[in-house]
Amino acid sequence: MANGLHATRRGVLAGAGAAALLAASRPARAESVLKIGVLGVMSGPAASWGLVNKYCAQATAAMWNEKGGVTIDGTAYRIEIVPIDDKNDPKLAVSGAERLTEQDGIRYIIGPNVDTTAASVRPVAEKNGAIYFPYAFSKALYTPPAGNAVLGMIASYQAGPIIYRFLRDSRGVKSVAFVARNESDPLNQRKEGVEAAKKLGLNVVSSDDTYEGGTTDFFPVMSKVVSGKPDLIVLSGVAPADAPLLVKSARELGFKGQLSTETAQDAKVLREGAGNAADGFISVGGASTPEIASDYMNRFRDRYARVAGEWNDEAGTKVYALEIILATLQKAGRGAIGDVAAFKRTIDTFSMRNPFLREDKPLAYVGTAYFGQKRQIGVPMVVNEFHDGAFRTLFIGSVE
């Protein structure tokens, strides 16, 4: 018994010494906590949208916390991510936003993912003085008098015209057909896409073909779309789960033209679901292709894979939110942690080097041309083409 006690004491002393050494060798531990909310769909068929947001925030927070947290006005804050699943339900989005802002006192929320949930969160955010970063494209969310939402990525109506123009000018596309999931976001994106295509002088062969959520066989809907013999088929607002199936069905039906979408996709999902049939498929990506990614982005990829179990190319477009929130707070000062007015004032002049791109490019808030105010993260518009199982960057555009 005595020996056991002696051994325990020795062990405690050795452990304390090791802990002291370890503490001395690490960056100073942040004692204050900065809570960031992530509100989005994290279960059901669209789970990947919200989960990718959550994993991105958790991976970014982990990287910052390993360095001792984020320092704002000389105080180090440990970043804590508080995720809530809204199941794509506006009612749950409202209750989630209320919990984040009222119970947890959070002022910065990443999400929600679609127009309906983002719109439902607006009154809560405005009443409780919070800023949220939706991945929904409705212009009303970002246009005055609305002022508390910041679009987290490139909208379809921004990417679409640029992609169509590229395909018209460099691939000889003259006609286009649209197909969309029968839900409000994809249907809105289709409407915007049709208008953009018409403005570019493209012949819109068909634009009323839709499929229901949960469709497992896309042959029937694609049979009709392909029969119109368009040069280009646009998959409006297509979810990553549906994209490979639609692409594969089109190819199996003998379609030889171009296929594109304005949403982000994952190379592995395309590779597994469509194989070589997805060759030539154009989508919007982030900073994840090897030819443009910085070392920091590559480290983020590794950290993301540790958090989520594997890398997802969708994260390339969603990596920016937390990084720019933290950098803006650093510039705005400690007061902005609890008062978003200071954060809003900083938005107009904020700029930093884009940490995710190898090339020296600025990262700032944009959107004046679309919303009349800077309410969008200036995510670079990386347009990728799928080839031999991987994405290849075609070109990089930007939004003003």
Next chain:
Amino acid sequence: MEQIIVNGVVLSATYALVALGITLIFSIMNLLNFAHGQILMIGGFMVYYVYGVFGLPYAVALPVAAVVTGLIGFGFEVLLFRRVVRVATREENSMLLAVGTALLLENLALFGFGEKQRGVPSIVGGVYRVGAAFLPAGRLLVVLIALALIVALLLFVQYTRPGRAMRALAQDREVTYLMGVDVERISALGFALGAGLAGIAGGLLVTLSGVNAGIGTALSTKAFIMIMIGGAGVVAGAILGAVVLGFAEAVGYALIPGSTTYLLIFVGLILFLVLRPQGIMGKPQR
């Protein structure tokens, strides 16, 4: 027109396999298994890992999916539903339990398999032309396997001793018990068989449409539509319901503006149920 027929046949065959499992469980247990789509999803993931990730032959992967999902169904019946069905005084209790198992499986799958869509290489390559229609060889193979399994199931239910016991159970549980049939064993077997069929359907569908953790609810909804059309608890009715839904989708997507296809299907279903609530082949309740 040829393409509509080909699409209708492919949809009907795969849907029939989905509907048969759920109607089998309903007939034996008088239970609407809300977790049917989720069990199907588990079957899809089994094939994804065994065939797609570990590289074993598809002929191995499909039986693995059937066995794993069959065991899940067996476990659900023995550990959960048997007691609830016996003790509960209201049917809602078993329905709520079924909803609970659906949510459990969906969340476990999300946790274990991740949020991504998964897919496997086609079992066979190539595309056939049937008149003016395209028919990929992989889809044809899935149809043939589905039809073979449907025939095998019908033979099993019609001519084997356990199959006859299942039919007897579906007709009258008490009389079957009095005839000396081990009702609990047959119920567990029926649940396992229904779940196994869902697993096989998932294993077949993963080759056409891939799988993700969230596909279950939509597939369960379609399965409910099929058995409501055909008549809940009637095996032939499930097949008929699958054919009706399969061709309604194929015709609708080809000839009706996209977003109204399912609207019309649901309106048609409501009108049909008002006129014939027991479905085409179901018997009216007394």
